[in-house]
Amino acid sequence: MTSSSTPGLARFNTLADDEAAAALHEVCASAAWGRAILSRRPYTTAKALLLAGDAATAALTPVDLADAMAGHPPIGRPKPGDPTSSREQRGMADATEELKAEMLELNLVYQERFGHVFLICATGATGEQMRDAVKSRIGNSPEQERDIVRTELGKINRIRLTRLVEEGKY
Secondary structure, three states, X not given: OEXXXXXXXXXXXXXXXXXXXXXXXXHOOOHHHHHHXXXXXXXXXXXXXXXXXXXXXXXXXXHHHHHHHHOOOOOOOOOOOOHXXXXXXXXXXXXXXXXXXXXHHHHHHHHHHHOOOOOOOOOOOOHHHHHHHHHHHOOOOHHHHHHHHHHHHXXXXXXXXXXXXXXXXX
16 A cells, blocks of 8 residues: 555645644644654555554653553543544443443553553453453562553554554544
């Protein structure tokens, strides 16, 4: 897939820096991540963009990682009017009220323990799978959890970058 055969990639490559930065901020709230992606434009292929995204995610400092996580709402509580978080958390939409309440409580316990939202690549996951994941991760050390969060953030960023390239949306 080349830039010329991928309208979304061609469009991204030709956006003004401030417009591209805004689009990247919707993919990942870390300004450092966005700057790293911008600095390598233009991209000749979608794969090159995804690899740059992976490298930028791997290079995030703890502060940058916190910035990235700040852009994600808690599981089960997508941002009102935000189609991206609603789409990604679709697995919680049909959850029972009991599961939603349990997830809210688990989110609070997790956030108290680690100081940030529970981050998981929720795309395609059921409410039960997300609940089970938070339950299994609450016992992790902060270092283990930071590594898992980085991996999950990388998955989310890849999905959003792919959507940006394929559909011009995130």
